[in-house]
Amino acid sequence: MKLIVLLIIGVILYFIARGYKTEKFENIKLDIKEKFDGDLMNHEAGLLIALMAKVAKADGQVSELEAQMLKHTFTDISQHFENSEEIREKLKEIYKKEKESFDNTILICEKLYKITKHDYAKRVKILEYLLNLAYIDQEFSQTEFMIAEDIATALQIKKADFENLVNKFENFYREQKANQALSLEKAYEILESNPTDDSNTLKKNYRKLVKQHHPDIVAGQGASEDIIEQATKKLQEINEAYELIKKSKGI
Missing domain, CATH: 1.10.287 (Helix Hairpins)
Incomplete structure (x- = not known):
């Protein structure tokens, strides 16, 4: 899908993470919109949403920030298709269905791996996007970690790369919390x-x-x-x- 996931990752991370450093992918241009009438569970767009559903529901509930990020993702992905409204509704249906069970998580990863087999960098960026979703409420539960680790393994992401991404998010949100605490302390003083x-x-x-x-x-x-x-x-x-x-x- 002509690097659509990479574009989405760059844009969404920029607006949602508000400061998390990542590539902006300014040189990627999508001049031609895709027309897709098949099963989106055989397309990387649908598979990405399916994995997002697993990560969002990993700790038992979907936070407001996670829901907001999902909403933006549905919109951003669908805009790159000729039949955008139809695609958006199908993506929402995939999300609703896939958040109900974790049984097929590895199967989804295997399908996504086949599509991106020769693009390791893309798989790393997909994992980065999923971790951003997991961290966006500033809480990374043990369940979320386990699911993210399983996804990374199934996508054949190197352990060192997985750990590096986790550390980046940990450091980013730790710093964000520290800054927030300092701001709050100053507010009480004022x-x-x-x-x-x-x-x-x-x-x-x-x-x-x-x-x-x-x-x-x-x-x-x-x-x-x-x-x-x-x-x-x-x-x-x-x-x-x-x-x-x-x-x-x-x-």
């Missing part, structure tokens, strides 16, 4: 609050700070333009800090 404060205390602190730094109130006190500008920036920081804390606490 809001003059503590992580143990309840929602009422946080709201009280927020309102107090808004009254202190609201540019309209500061202007009414006869402050200079510079002070008003500083108050405007401070208020923005307070609002952003409060929103981040609320999100972290599910308020």
